[in-house]
Amino acid sequence: MLKTLQQIARTGMVTEALPPPADEMRVGEALEARILELLGRALCIRQVDAGSCNGCELEIHALGNPIYSLESAGIRFVASPRHADLLLVTGPVSRHMEVALRRTYDATPDPKLVVAVGDCGACGGIFGEGYASCGAVSNVIPVDVVVPGCPPAPTRILAGILAAISRSPAQLGSRTNPARHLPGDRHGMRVKALEP
């Protein structure tokens, strides 16, 4: 136990500031203020791998590490679409996942948002469309934000998620990084370099 506490103390606070929302990634209509009020402060995400190579999933996992610390921004991954506000979908959508993706979408309560992640989610990527691939996520369900990249870096995915729940750049100024207000933050918002 002592070693565990020492390691926690030695690691300190490593969480970085949130990136600004990437409005250029938004393809759907901006949300109404009324809905933003509902979603904006505590967002629940259901991730759906609809045919990905698992590369995007590695970067989505990284959002949970202490450096990006998604949860400290009030955003968390949930186990069921019935608990979710936003679907984070990677592609290309395989034909074998088409029904499962539609059902997941239908099971998500309104109002709901969809963020398509990765080049394959955006357009089918290197796999394209074929006998077993539907290609882009938007070929199967409506999409609000597209985050390109192969795979996109965690900050890009985060910027895409934030774009989905932001109405306009002007409004962004008021959004703060909750991590900034965590008690005991004496190390600042930076990653401490590793020392051998």
Next chain:
Amino acid sequence: MSLARWMDRATHPQPAAGFAALEVKPGEWRELAQDVAAASGKLLALWGTNVAAQGDALRAVFVAPPRALLVTVALGDGTRRFPGIEDVFPSASRMQRAVFDLSGLRSTDPDTRPWLRHAAWPADAFPLSTDAMPPSPRSPLDDYAFVRVEGDGVHEIAVGPVHAGIIEPGHFRFSVVGEKVLRLEEHLGYVHKGIERRFTEMSILDGHRLAARVSGDSAVAFSWAYCEALERMSAIAVPGRGLMLRALALELERIGNHLGDLGALGNDGGFAFGLAQFSRLKELLLRAIEQALGQRYLFDFIKPGGAHRDLAAEGAATLGRCLDGIEAEARVLRGIYEEHTGLRDRFAGTGTVLPELAAWLGLVGLPARASGQPLDLRIDLPQPPYDALDVHRCVQHDGDVLARVNIRFDELVESLRLVRQILRTLPAGAHAVPARVPDTGSVGVGLVEGWRGPVVVGLEAGPDGAIGRCHPQDPSWHNWPALEHAVIGNIVPDFPLINKSFNLSYSGHDL
């Protein structure tokens, strides 16, 4: 009978140590498989193909150190049937079913259920031998015939394809009594996206990019195996610096995945501290890799002829410093994991695959080495630069979750040592030479020990610089069936932990 008499008939078309090619008749196929098994060899890959002027053929890759064998079984009689070897190599069963789904060649295995085909295409169309695939039916869900367990109090739990975490899709059907698992049956194929047919639409000098995306967590292993096959076919010698940079990338991929898994295993064992610590170390590693080599994940780092880019001295220094830090922290964390009684309780004796079962099932790679099966291609069939790298073998014998955790700690330390050795001995010179299109009809195999286990790419050159056929085989094909055995008698809540301790690929398997 022994393997030696087959070797007398083999040719050695590839200028590499340990590789041999052999053609056998359908009537000899089972005999050969039995002789390979008797010599403690393993089946690594199996696929259907169509050879110009000869028609249907089956190809297989066996490994029986100190050699690897590419076997071609010409099925020229037009019956499109071949003798099954599932009683000799159990993992062949699903591979044979996939050969039928994709190529239309049927084995004599009595299990004729589709494996990779669900409802996306009709049973009489074969993506690798039908030119124009019929349009997909409007998605009726298919009705897979799971094996039913009957008896007092037995009920089924169906999980997936969409799982509760950030995990690839697949379906698990548990038959349980109370919380005890009597039987698990896997149903995979959900992320089948037609990779092998897509390969045939690509130029052979571009295929490494698709290979890297067969299983994104093994991008280096697959793209290297692809390039190794291609370079053998076109007789290109990759310069020493390019080879060392590839080994650097492969070991960094292993380190990154092991760090991720060690954190996730701690988390699944109820110790969130482990996830926080190891995921932080992994992020620092990815950032150092990006600084040194330009990408967090090395998807397009390996290319035909060498490496996509060189490593500068500053980049090497950054990597070295980062890895020294990771090693020191990982040592502390290993101590914490070992002293944590709660974790020990979850890990020890959970999800056990004993060495005898592992040998029979043909387990490969990391889970095999946790069950006393020593095969490591970097040591037993070393391709350059591993012939000059002196890899230390890591083996555990208990075959439980704890053994698979310990193997990761051991291999993490060993890979860190190898990276240091690579950085110290990186030869000067070019990091790549120009690639060349191989002769039409030539065949090559690449074999790379990725972080999960042996990755195989079988490549056949088509006309005009196109890919005739490319078959990537992920080691998960051999290990998924073992997971069904590992959970028997365990409780349902331990399944996520056991599953994570194997961490098998869905995308790499489903293709």
